[in-house]
Amino acid sequence: MKHILLGDLEVSRIGLGAMGMSHGYTGAGTDEAESVRTLHRALELGVTFIDTAEIYGPYTNEELLGRALRGRRDQVVLATKFGLVSHGGAGPWNLDSGPANIRVAVEGSLKRLDTDRIDLYYQHRVDPNTPIEDTVGALADLVTQGKIRAIGLSEAGPETxxxxxxxxxxxxxxxxxxxxxxxxxxxxxxxxxxxxxGLVPFSPLGRGFLTGKVRSTDGFAEDDFRRGNPRFTGENFQRNLRIADEVEAVAAEAGATPAQVALAWLLAQGDDIAPIPGTKRVSRVEENTAADGVRLTPRQIDRLSSLPPAAGDTHPESGLRMMER
Structure with a gap:
């Protein structure tokens, strides 16, 4: 596995998003043993960059990583996120990046992750009620205290x-x-x-769509968040299948899987990009990490880059309101 630098952090070229092990997707939280095996297999394959957040569960994903990485903590660059849980009473899914909330959030994450430091601590979504200068000032204090090593933002716009x-x-x-x-x-x-x-792409496989395995939403559990995602519903879903089919065609030509091709395209966009495909299965982490060895031709990259935009927004309206672009 090749490594790159995100600022001063050296990470594996391909990381692992742990959210789906506990949150959001069909089957989340139903097989901890397989999730632990997946995390351990990722480490064996050279993955050193693992991503979670306090909101995943909430809290249970960080607890899972704390158990799974016990005795292996120094093998990974561990990233988590704050700001989608207001610890002062409003609770989960309420934006709060105030300094007081950050101080509570980091202590909870450190305890659940069973660690004395967080390598990369992201603001999960920009809080319009807190000046970003105040948020980053509080994070800078945590860097000075040694509780976090580096500061990140998620879905922030250029000015922020x-x-x-x-x-x-x-x-x-x-x-x-x-x-x-x-x-x-x-x-x-x-x-x-x-x-x-550096840029850390999440959902680099289009929430599974670009793997070519999702041809219908019938198998999604009722609590699978993709059921309410505009790209997975109605005519949008049918139009987007054409994009997946094109990725599959390039994959057949390249002798790789569609997931590997989608990741290889991302890696070809620059050496400052470290995607974090998520999975809770050993077989998928093996497939995804092998994308590091896939080399697309310039013609294949151009073909993929020329694909039409996906039909539908990336999130429902409630989610879009929390994002800056």
Whole structure:
């Protein structure tokens, strides 16, 4: 597994998103043993970059990682996120990046992850009620105290990124980026490169869609969040199947799987990008990490880059309101 630098953090070129082991997707939280095996297999394959958040569960995903990484903590760059749980009473799914809330959140994450430091601590979503300077100032204090090593933002827009970076260096921005979600290329990515900030794409496989395995939503559990996602519903779903079919065609030509091709395309976009495909299965982490060895031809990259935009928004309206672009 190749490594890259996100700021001063050295991470594996492909990381692992742990959310689906506990939250959001069909089967989440039903097989901890397989999730632990998946995490351990990822480490064996050279993955050193693992991502979670306090909201996943809430809390249960961090607890899972704390158990699974016991005795192996020093093998990983561990990232988690705050800001979607208001610890002062409003609770989960309420934006709160105030300094007081951050101080409570970090202690909870450290305890659940069974660690004395968090390598990369992200603001999960920008809080419009708290100046970003106040948020980053509180995070900078945590860096000084040794509780976190580096500061990140998630789904932040160019102005917020610049203002945050002016207070304390931002190491990475995590945003949705894939063959069917490319909105950050025009405005956000140039700012990251100007400032030397790494990009961590989440949902690099389009929440499973780009693997070619999702041909219907009939198998989704009632609590699978994709059931309410505009790209997985109605005519949008049928139109988006054509994108998955094109990825599959390139995969057949390249002698790889569609998931590997989608990840290889992302890796070809620059050496400052470290995607975190999520899975809770050993077989999938083996497939995804092998994408590091897939080499697409310039013609194949151009073909993929020319795919039409996905039909439908990336999130329902409630989710879109929490995102900056």
């Amino acid at each position: 990124i610049r203002r945050a970076h002016a207070v304390h260096p931002v190491t990475a921005v995590q945003s949705e980026y894939s063959l069917w979600t490319r909105g950050l290329e025009e405005r956000v990515l140039p700012v990251l490169r100007e400032l030397g900030i």
